[in-house]
Amino acid sequence: MRNIDGKLTLIDSAQVFHWEETENGYTAAVNGRIMTDRDEDEEAQTYFDDQRDYNAVADRCRGIPEAETAIKMLPGLRVLNQPCWEALIAFILSSNNNVKRIRSLVLSLCKNYGDRYTYRSREFYGFPGAETLCEVPIDELAQRVKCGYRAQYLVKSAQMVKQGFDLEILKELPLEKARTELAKLSGVGPKVADCVLLFGCRHSDAFPVDIWVKRLMEKWFHETGSVQYLRDRARQILGSECGLIQQAMFHAARTGMIDLE
DNA sequence: AGCCAGGCTGACG
């Protein structure tokens, strides 16, 4: 992730899970091609969110000291624009898992069922498409990827996408409508839906609430309650780019930069 | 060894 200041890389960003470290950089198969963190083509610029003025995001945090703190702790942080299908599959696998294991599951899924690419004599694997995943036997998927009960979520959601569920339109829909649509997929609840919308559909006001963000919402704003409640309160408190701030909050909390008591 | 992890589903009230 460009200008990451050594604090956060594409390996442990927890936004994306299949990037590999290569000589002086990072490499992954993305959307049917090989991409590196030094690519400057249009697709790569979009993926890395190059066009956004992150200084302006930080400026809009003034008056909210907590948000300002989190943003300043993570200079160079980006929120990626991944293909929504890739974000969907990765975050279905993410549920009730830790970041390291999510990475191993995603890598295993891609290696078992995705397309293989060779780049500088190393092999990389992309996400399998819906047309592939929808035909994989659930027990075989569970056994080979070791994703447990999430195997059926992957296959069912892949079948819905294959049958015509439109992921691309989620980018155009208003946030609430997009959430409702995404929740129709298997393995997608309120938290995973907001991850897909934030990381894959350019909804920068989506606000994923996991255990770390929940803890921070309580410590900072004395807010407790359901994922839906906390997410809506965060939108009120932090504004229309709360998702970008969420990413800083998440990392600051998860990596121990902020004392949670 | 036992709790925890970028939670969801289905049942039940």
Added chain:
DNA sequence: CGTCAGCATGGC
């Protein structure tokens, strides 16, 4: 509408 047990797996 909200609540909650059960769930596969492995990191720590």
